[in-house]
Amino acid sequence: MLKSSITLTGHLLIKKFEADGTLVYQTEVPNLIVTAGKEFIASRMIGEAYDAMGYMAIGDNSAVSALSNTSLVNELGRVAVSNATPTGTTTLFTALFPAGTATGNIVEAGIFNQPSTAVVKFNAASDVGSNTITYAGHGFADGDKVTYTNGGGTSVGGLTTGNTYYVIETSSSTFKLATTYANAIANSPITLTDGVGDNHKIIYGTMLARTTFPLITKSASQAISISWVVSVG
Numbered sequence: 001m002l003k004s005s006i007t008l009t010g011h012l013l014i015k016k017f018e019a020d021g022t023l024v025y026q027t028e029v030p031n032l033i034v035t036a037g038k039e040f041i042a043s044r045m046i047g048e049a050y051d052a053m054g055y056m057a058i059g060d061n062s063a064v065s066a067l068s069n070t071s072l073v074n075e076l077g078r079v080a081v082s083n084a085t086p087t088g089t090t091t092l093f094t095a096l097f098p099a100g101t102a103t104g105n106i107v108e109a110g111i112f113n114q115p116s117t118a119v120v121k122f123n124a125a126s127d128v129g130s131n132t133i134t135y136a137g138h139g140f141a142d143g144d145k146v147t148y149t150n151g152g153g154t155s156v157g158g159l160t161t162g163n164t165y166y167v168i169e170t171s172s173s174t175f176k177l178a179t180t181y182a183n184a185i186a187n188s189p190i191t192l193t194d195g196v197g198d199n200h201k202i203i204y205g206t207m208l209a210r211t212t213f214p215l216i217t218k219s220a221s222q223a224i225s226i227s228w229v230v231s232v233g
Contacts, residue, residue, distance in 0.1 A: 037208035056095035077102025114205030124195030153197020
């Protein structure tokens with residue numbers, strides 16, 4: 001019998017610099033590839049439903065990383081990665097948080113595929129009606145690519161858990177979903193029917209990995225660089 005075991009691992013090197021470029025602190029820590037990140041990798045094997053990873057964020061909450069994480073607990077700042085280089089089964093992401101960006105007590109970091117993340121949690125029956133999902137202050141705009149998950153409940157009719165859709169914004173408190181970007185722009189929504197459960201989510205932006213580390217205090221004049229390695233093997 002043939003057996004194959006594939007694991008996803010990673011670690012990051014964090015460096016803090018003074019305004020003149022002097023290195024004053026560095027640490028290396030492991031990370032956790034979260035469930036959303038594993039789903040991202042599986043999806044990219046057969047298509048490009050998810051945009052590629054290209055952003056890094058840091059925050060100030062030390063809650064232990066969990067597989068269910070889809071965002072940092074309290075994000076302070078996010079930047080585009082300056083480089084993403086694959087070598088064999090390893091990819092190196094690098095990013096710089098310059099002076100004036102994300103100041104404070106830094107203890108968490110993550111890799112993302114969008115410049116921002118929004119998570120809308122709703123009840124699959126009471127918040128769904130007339131092909132519309134209700135969530136006050138959802139923050140979505142026409143054409144945003146999002147992912148739907150049913151949170152372990154029965155999926156909303158017309159949607160498949162794990163699939164990506166495109167937003168049709170109807171108000172600051174309501175939105176509809178379309179199967180393609182073209183359909184969203186043409187205001188051609190999916191027909192939705194009630195599901196079951198109150199932990200359904202629409203997620204804009206996908207997190208690949210999250211980590212926490214010993215506190216790093218970043219002043220307005222200091223910069224932090226992160227070199228993040230993700231390996232498949």
